[in-house]
Amino acid sequence: MVIILYDSGHVKILLPHSSPPLTPYEIIIMNIQGKTAIVTGANRGLGQAYAKALLQAGAQKVYAGARDPSSVTLPGVTPVKLDVTSARDIAAVAAQCSDVDIVINNAGIALTDTQLLDIDTDQSLRAQFDTNVWGILNMSRAFAPVLRANGGGAIVNMLSVLSWLSLPRTASYSASKAAAWAITNGLRNELREQGTLVIAVHAGLIDTDMARHLDGPKTRAEDVAQRVIEGLLNGDEEVLADAISKQVKAGFALSAAPYLADQRS
Numbered sequence: 001m002v003i004i005l006y007d008s009g010h011v012k013i014l015l016p017h018s019s020p021p022l023t024p025y026e027i028i029i030m031n032i033q034g035k036t037a038i039v040t041g042a043n044r045g046l047g048q049a050y051a052k053a054l055l056q057a058g059a060q061k062v063y064a065g066a067r068d069p070s071s072v073t074l075p076g077v078t079p080v081k082l083d084v085t086s087a088r089d090i091a092a093v094a095a096q097c098s099d100v101d102i103v104i105n106n107a108g109i110a111l112t113d114t115q116l117l118d119i120d121t122d123q124s125l126r127a128q129f130d131t132n133v134w135g136i137l138n139m140s141r142a143f144a145p146v147l148r149a150n151g152g153g154a155i156v157n158m159l160s161v162l163s164w165l166s167l168p169r170t171a172s173y174s175a176s177k178a179a180a181w182a183i184t185n186g187l188r189n190e191l192r193e194q195g196t197l198v199i200a201v202h203a204g205l206i207d208t209d210m211a212r213h214l215d216g217p218k219t220r221a222e223d224v225a226q227r228v229i230e231g232l233l234n235g236d237e238e239v240l241a242d243a244i245s246k247q248v249k250a251g252f253a254l255s256a257a258p259y260l261a262d263q264r265s
């Protein structure tokens with residue numbers, strides 16, 4: 001085992017992945033103490049929980065991105081105006097927040113009750129791709145050089161169990177989260193060289209405004225945020241934040257995988 005400790009507090013551990021031949025498997029562990037983070041959509045819901053959890057884990061500064069910065073109420077954070085669909089906002093924030101080590105791409109929208117075969121869905125499909133896919137990609141493009149300059153850092157992308165499943169009312173949201181998952185996997189490959197940890201977070205229902213109208217077991221936003229903090233500290237590239245995401249992922253090995261299930265009933 002080879003451990004490389006960078007000045008930034010970043011740790012890389014090279015482990016033999018398979019034998020023979022011995023392929024090094026790199027784990028990038030993120031030290032949160034004294035670091036600076038930015039969270040998108042940090043004014044409410046899970047984003048606010050992420051911001052709070054980062055402060056509790058010892059982050060020195062947390063930029064709370066919000067479309068309306070005056071809606072940020074969490075004490076101790078630095079509000080910044082950030083609509084993730086705005087190239088101008090993203091460029092301004094990347095220039096202003098050049099001390100960032102951790103980017104949490106949390107902002108998202110869910111427009112349900114849409115049918116892919118219905119042409120009227122195009123507008124909501126595009127809106128969800130603009131926020132859930134292009135938002136993540138454009139934030140990652142803007143902050144990749146910032147993270148590199150600061151020693152590697154981490155990008156956390158908030159996905160969903162619906163990155164893997166399409167339910168009758170979630171087809172367009174699921175399409176956006178599936179694309180965001182693929183983009184997360186691609187970014188991980190491209191950012192490994194500069195030592196950036198890229199984490200995909202999957203979860204079922206979380207108890208926020210987004211899931212307010214839905215029935216079913218919901219995980220507390222604070223618990224999801226805490227699991228992601230642990231993921232950063234452990235160098236996990238995937239965080240399965242609740243029981244349902246673990247169950248669905250485990251089902252991938254079955255021939256009747258969950259995403260093939262008949263969802264009509």
Ligand SMILES: NC(=O)c1ccc[n+]([C@@H]2O[C@H](COP(=O)([O-])OP(=O)(O)OC[C@H]3O[C@@H](n4cnc5c(N)ncnc54)[C@H](OP(=O)(O)O)[C@@H]3O)[C@@H](O)[C@H]2O)c1
Nearest residue numbers: 041045046067083084106107108160205206208209210211
């Ligand atoms: N809740 C769930 O069951 C669940 C499950 C799995 C994954 N997720 C994912 O978790 C993330 C957080 O969702 P949530 O549950 O906290 O939802 P939420 O309560 O609806 O909050 C969404 C947040 O995203 C922000 N936002 C939306 N569009 C934005 C944009 N263009 N630019 C910047 N911010 C924007 C909202 O800001 P405004 O206040 O300005 O609208 C709000 O802060 C999303 O990516 C969501 O897809 C949620």
